[in-house]
Amino acid sequence: MTDTVTKTALITGAARGIGLATAKRFLAEGWQVGLLDIDSAELAKAATAIAQPERTLVLSCDVAFPEQLEAAFAAISRRFGRLDALVNNAGVAVFKPLLETTHDEWQRVLAVNLSGPFLATQLAAPLMADTGGGAVVNIASISGLRASTLRVAYGTSKAALIHLTKQQAMELAALGIRANAVAPGPVETAMARAVHSQEIRADYRDAIPLGRYGLEEELAEAIFFLCSDKASYITGQVIAVDGGFDAAGIGLATLRGERRNM
Numbered sequence: 001m002t003d004t005v006t007k008t009a010l011i012t013g014a015a016r017g018i019g020l021a022t023a024k025r026f027l028a029e030g031w032q033v034g035l036l037d038i039d040s041a042e043l044a045k046a047a048t049a050i051a052q053p054e055r056t057l058v059l060s061c062d063v064a065f066p067e068q069l070e071a072a073f074a075a076i077s078r079r080f081g082r083l084d085a086l087v088n089n090a091g092v093a094v095f096k097p098l099l100e101t102t103h104d105e106w107q108r109v110l111a112v113n114l115s116g117p118f119l120a121t122q123l124a125a126p127l128m129a130d131t132g133g134g135a136v137v138n139i140a141s142i143s144g145l146r147a148s149t150l151r152v153a154y155g156t157s158k159a160a161l162i163h164l165t166k167q168q169a170m171e172l173a174a175l176g177i178r179a180n181a182v183a184p185g186p187v188e189t190a191m192a193r194a195v196h197s198q199e200i201r202a203d204y205r206d207a208i209p210l211g212r213y214g215l216e217e218e219l220a221e222a223i224f225f226l227c228s229d230k231a232s233y234i235t236g237q238v239i240a241v242d243g244g245f246d247a248a249g250i251g252l253a254t255l256r257g258e259r260r261n262m
């Protein structure tokens with residue numbers, strides 16, 4: 001018997017990068033997709049390029065504002081009548097020394113990276129529960145798994161998002177909703193290509209066992225898997241999609257050199 005239900009995913013921060021690649025992954029599997037982003041112009045460009053208006057809904061929204069999120073979820077509900085997956089991917093980074101990070105920067109990073117997923121999941125859960133459940137995937141970071149310089153706000157927000165994922169998994173299981181996190185290492189996004197110097201790229205290649213950046217599509221694959229029925233017994237987990245970066249810890253340059261020569 002074939003399943004005639006068309007599933008729906010909502011992806012935040014979908015105008016570009018990992019979010020856009022994830023939206024394309026869901027569309028390729030026949031899902032309907034809500035693409036949400038604060039950057040309306042970039043979002044419109046992405047939707048035009050995808051060119052599947054019958055299966056996409058574009059939502060201009062800042063995830064830090066509850067009333068904007070409420071309007072976005074109401075629009076999803078009106079248009080598709082169901083929600084099966086929420087990918088909390090929208091995120092901002094302020095990379096500054098602890099002593100120079102302003103209160104405003106701290107609050108904005110926490111509002112977007114932590115409060116956004118908290119609020120969006122609160123709105124998603126009743127919709128998902130209406131059709132028997134669903135899946136939430138929060139996009140954290142390697143910076144939430146271990147500390148590093150210049151990441152006092154970003155890293156703290158992502159570490160808190162990992163714990164929020166576990167809290168969500170505990171309480172939403174009763175509604176048939178799974179919650180997991182994906183922690184990317186450095187990903188070959190347009191932004192990374194623009195801001196990472198040759199020296200930084202070489203350092204990453206040296207420190208990452210697989211010796212390269214991740215691809216947006218590799219992140220989208222893990223995110224889609226966690227939202228799919230193939231992950232039906234996985235909840236409350238963090239999967240680092242990072243080429244082994246987290247497993248390697250800080251390592252020693254000399255020993256890494258020996259590894260390269262093995």
Ligand SMILES: NC(=O)c1ccc[n+]([C@@H]2O[C@H](COP(=O)([O-])OP(=O)(O)OC[C@H]3O[C@@H](n4cnc5c(N)ncnc54)[C@H](O)[C@@H]3O)[C@@H](O)[C@H]2O)c1
Nearest residue numbers: 013015017018037038039062063089090091141184186187
């Ligand atoms: N690229 C990496 O190397 C990397 C590594 C670790 C974690 N991540 C995480 O992955 C996620 C996606 O990263 P990316 O590299 O694709 O970033 P990106 O900057 O290319 O895309 C992020 C998208 O989120 C949108 N956005 C930002 N603030 C928003 C808000 N308040 N409301 C709605 N949309 C908003 C942006 O407009 C943008 O389209 C982020 O959460 C990021 O922290 C990325």
